[in-house]
Amino acid sequence: MPLQNISKILQHWYHENKRELPWRDIADPYRIWISEIILQQTRVVQGMSYYLRFVERFPDVISLAKADEDEVLKYWQGLGYYSRARNLHKTAQIIAKTYNGIFPKNHSDILQLKGIGEYTAAAISSFAYNQPYAVVDGNVFRVLSRIYGIETPIDSNVGKKKFTLLAQTILDKKEPANHNQAIMEFGALQCVPAQPICDACPLKAICKAFSLNLVDKLPIKATKTKVRERFFNYFYIEFENKIFIQKRTEKDIWQNLYELPLLESEITFEATEIADNEIFKNIKELEISSSTPTFKHILSHQRIFARFFTVRISNKNEFLNHLLEIKKEELDNFAVSRLTSLFLEKNR
Ligand code: SF4
Secondary structure, three states, rough: OOHHHHHHHHHHHHHHHHHOOOOOOOOHHHHHHHHHHHOOOOOHHHHHHHHHHHHHOOOOOOHHOOOHHHHHHHHOOOOOOHHHHHHHHHHHHHHHHHHOOOOOOOOHHHHHOOOOOHHHHHHHHHHOOOOOOOOOOHHHHHHHHHEEEEOOOOOOOOHHHHHHHHHHHHHOOOOHHHHHHHHHHHHHHHHOOOOOOOOOOOOOOOOHHHOOOOOHHHOOOOOOOOOOEEEEEEEEEEEEEOOOOOOOOOOOOOOEEEEEEEEEOOOOOOOOOOOHHHHHOOOEEEEEEEEEOOEEEEEEOEEEEEEEEEEEEEEOOOOHHOOOEEHHHHHHHHEOOOHHHHHHHOOO
């Protein structure tokens, strides 16, 4: 089948089946950018409310650039992968300064921006400006590997080059926005990872994976994600009507978010070990009022085992000076990780 026909079939399917989404059929590069960054690691259903709240509070580059990073992170709270929000904020400031707040139009200028890789640059260039750049995301890898029966691992350098070239070759250069939307939506709704709807697929007759019975084998990934296990002991320290929090400034998960005082260890602590710990040394009256069971919190590359200890103290020591002392009701002003917010929701 001629290559253009595959694109036409996908676009026809898209026209009949596409979901109505708030970032669809708009040409505002700022909003397209925000939606693409949110959707990178988030499902559409979850991302929708975040997108709507985000663009309502920060409707354009300038409003985002002028905002405080803590506020931007607060609007991102619960979405995970917080470097996305930090990069959005920094990039908005760069666009405000370098481009007078007007989103650049040139593909190579877009690609230079922090947090914008090949995929996002192609999405913005095609959706906002109808420029002929093919998107290659997880959906596109899957759809192409199946239709063409490609067994090259999608996470290898050779695979990435091969799929990028193929995606660009089959791109409808006259309708790049429609084409890109179509192939991604097709991957999201029809040619899904498990149990794709092959019986009712308009490409069934030419799909190599279908005819060779390779549908559940493709795409192929060469490497397995390594998962690191970590053990977090959090302390909800109550002093009069106050508690203590800290900002995670290290280059690590949840950078620049706030959290309760944390001790990371080889295993999670037992309640009996707390009084001996550095943080609580020299505190005369210390009452460990409760501790949670161990929570298992799964991130893409890490598995966190966390316990929360509620501790009441009636005097402070210098260790606590390094922490931020706040009133309990002020906690809502700080962006925290999903793990911390799960604990706080139940225990305040
Ligand atoms: S036949 Fe199945 S595997 Fe092939 S493109 Fe259609 S949905 Fe995907």
